Amino acid sequence: MVEVGFFGAAGEVTGSMHMLDTGVDKILLDCGMFQGRRKESREKNENFLINRSEITTMVLSHAHIDHSGRIPLLTKEGFSGRIVTTRPTKDALDYMLLDSGHIQESDAQYLNYKALRAFLYQAEQSKTKQQISNKEKAGIKKLLKKSPHELNVGAIAALHKEHGLGMVTPLYTQEEALESLSFIDGYPFGSEVTIGKGTTVKFYVAGHILGSAFSLITVKPEHGGKPLKILFTGDVGRFGKPILKDPTLEFDEEDRDIDLMIIESTYGDREHAPVADLAGSLKETLTRTIERGGSLLIPSFAFGRTQELIYILHQLYDSGTVPKVPIYVDSPLASNITKVFGEHPETYDKETHKTFLEKGINPFYFKDIKFVESVEESMRVTQDDTPHIVISASGMCEAGRILHHLRYKIHNPKHTILIVGYMASHTLGRRIEELGLQRKQASGKAPEVKILGKAYPLRAHVEKLGGFSAHADCHELMQVVAESNLRVKKIAVVHGEAEQSAAFAQRLNENGYDAFVPKCGDVFKLA
Incomplete structure (x- = not known):
């Protein structure tokens, strides 16, 4: 049977x-x-x-x-x-599973940091019998961090143990992901x-x-x-x-x-919208955003969607029909996966061979695109107020660097959040998509979304291009x-x-x- x-x-x-x-x-x-x-x-x-x-x-x-x-x-x-x-x-x-292991470890570390920070805030408040100051909060944060962008994992683990707090463990580690390969x-x-x-x-x-x-x-x-x-x-x-x-x-x-x-x-x-409309729709959304002086934020899966966006933007920039603002691919995983794409031209269709490969051009690299590697460089991009395009993971806005770009720009109506793929139920991406589309049909106070535990008003434009699915x-x-x-x-x-x-x-x-x-x-x- x-x-x-x-x-x-x-x-x-x-x-x-x-x-x-x-x-x-x-x-x-x-x-x-x-x-x-x-x-x-x-x-x-x-x-x-x-x-x-x-x-x-x-x-x-x-x-x-x-x-x-x-x-x-x-x-x-x-x-x-x-x-x-x-x-x-x-x-x-080789890249996807290691990145997933890193995310599992990072999420566990961040949740442990947040739980310990809240516990120490509460303990300090109990001692002083009053609301603790921002200076005291900063002192606790400094104890738990090596730098603004790096948690002191050892100190956090030791304090969890000292105070008898349960720790969140990762689903699996990078080492276990490496072994699975x-x-x-x-x-x-x-x-x-x-x-x-x-x-x-x-x-x-x-x-x-x-x-x-x-x-x-x-x-x-x-x-x-x-x-x-x-x-x-x-x-x-x-x-x-x-x-x-x-x-x-x-x-x-x-x-x-x-x-x-x-x-x-x-x-x-x-x-879906017709595939043929992809370039035209992206061109319109980008042009409107740049004319407002804003930036285009695109939550995107590092594998597949990002490379497709790069390909179409390459064509648009070559055509000279869109303003050539800087393009930042802010995902180390997307950078690595783009290299994998370059190693498998046997999977490409005839159009890609004709448009790029036969002319000796790499579809995924051109002078206006920058692959962001370090956290420090990523943070500089989040705070850049000049028009640009950011393509960043995760595609459903559940983790990754896109969260930081969103929290810096989601409250400003000159910017656009472009939805280019499926957002599963109960994800931040689905909430942004649904609230953004509702805003177009109603006036009044901007709805709020929670990013990394903090509420932000959703004032940025939200557009969806279904043809990218x-x-x-x-x-x-x-x-x-x-x-x-x-x-x-x-x-x-x-x-x-x-x-x-x-x-x-x-x-x-x-x-x-x-x-x-x-x-x-x-x-x-x-x-």
Whole structure:
């Protein structure tokens, strides 16, 4: 009996994780991190619904953290198999997982700092029987920091222990992330890779981000008979986007009969703006902002979205149709991932080869762009009041340097916050998006958003360019199913908020397919 279990991104967007049980092997499909409310995400990320020591192999669709981010938790708790993915994805993970480990450590350190600082403020207040002064607060902060930008981690740990305070521990460390990389093997698209007894995977281009793949898994019966075919899409890309090849529609003849397709539905009931409008829309937003004397802040995923923005800005600057203000890519991870893009031109589409490579031009580097590395340089950019563009992580505004750019500029109406991707429920990015769009329809006092524990009025303009999404919309998802040469028996709709998954499953059923939306923990029996 072959079974598929759904253990993450079933009825929700993040935390992609499914498992194929062939009766001999247990093969994990993705091992993604849940993202959203801190407490809820922590609980979900720590709580594997699968015995990690029983998993024999893992297949990874792509390197985004909501698909790969729990790999270090997998490898440090009993998993002894291999993680199979594409070569570009393996190269990207060298940076993505280490960065995730750094974020886990930094978040834990900051929460410990805040808790201890509040405890010491309260203790000092109790002694003096009055509100403590700013000078006394500054003295406590100085005790807990080595510099304005660096916490004194050792002193914080010692004081937590001295006062009997519980400490927040990171989900995993950079060292554990580094150790997990030794489990990962990268393979070319189109090659058949053995992942279990009588079981193989072949990767087809998914077009979502660099290295993203449709994973075509074949399970051959032990005693002969027709093989079972499972197609896991991971995240599906858009058609006609710059840089990368489009999602595959032509599959090898032996891979056309699919017993179960597991397909994402992030935008299962939504339409995107046309891809062709991306440059024009960005040009209009940038021009309006610069004319106001403001800056353009773009929260962006370091992997994929940032490189696409750089590519389009490169074209706009070359055309001479926009004001050439400085562009700051303020994310060390984005800088490293951009290097990975440069190492894999075999994944580029024909337009990128024609526009840049055949002319000997690197699509991702030009004289007006600056990759910011140090924290000190990043802080100087946050305080720069002259017009500029900042592209900074994290894409959902949950962590990273974008938070500092926002807190310095979110209160000023001359600036623009440009939303260029999906913002999950309960993230700061979603709140900014929703409040910003509400402000356009109402007057009165500016709404407030909380950034790093402090409330700020949202007076900056908030714009959204949906065409930048790396996810297929409802029509493009349908295109993969209906216009490919596949013959699909059954479709499981995952990786979408409940209403999006339900709507896309309904669309599929209305078009003659047999689709369902699994809940977390559901198991589907194939044979």
